[in-house]
Amino acid sequence: MATAPVILIVNGPNLNMLGRRQPEVYGRETLADVEALCRAHAAPLGLEVEFRQSNHEGVLVDWIQGARDRCAGIVINAGAYTHTSVALLDALLAAEVPTVEVHLSNIHQREEFRHHSFVSKAARGMICGFGSHGYLLALDALARLIRGNREA
Numbered sequence: 001m002a003t004a005p006v007i008l009i010v011n012g013p014n015l016n017m018l019g020r021r022q023p024e025v026y027g028r029e030t031l032a033d034v035e036a037l038c039r040a041h042a043a044p045l046g047l048e049v050e051f052r053q054s055n056h057e058g059v060l061v062d063w064i065q066g067a068r069d070r071c072a073g074i075v076i077n078a079g080a081y082t083h084t085s086v087a088l089l090d091a092l093l094a095a096e097v098p099t100v101e102v103h104l105s106n107i108h109q110r111e112e113f114r115h116h117s118f119v120s121k122a123a124r125g126m127i128c129g130f131g132s133h134g135y136l137l138a139l140d141a142l143a144r145l146i147r148g149n150r151e152a
Helices: 031-045 057-067 079-083 086-095 133-146
Strands: 006-011 048-053 073-077 099-103 125-128
Touching: 006 031, 006 057, 006 133, 031 048, 031 133, 057 073, 057 086, 073 086, 073 133, 099 133, 125 133
Parallel strands: 006 048, 006 073, 073 099, 099 125
Antiparallel strands: none
């Protein structure tokens, strides 16, 4: 039996504080809750999830680069690095796998500096403002893309 396609879900700085940091903005779910939701959602889609979080930009870059030859897609919530990191953009472009950008909050309803995303240049699409459900929508989109449905 063939192995399931692997989706790397990468979470950037401060996402380890979910449920405790600004719950009025980011919700009360923890990152472990989000991971459990993603794993449960991915299985019926025929996907395997590799779920990671780091507060360190270089670690995120290493994980993204490593996805090039072993992952079918990437879901990324780069946190604050979304708005600052050319290094993440370059790593995502070099990975050459379909990428979906996710944000728990609607970044376009927040401070002006959050409206720009370097990650978007490398992403097939962005999902923002739906809390943890955005991760599930991203998995749905990647499942369609992997199956060859280009309209996803």
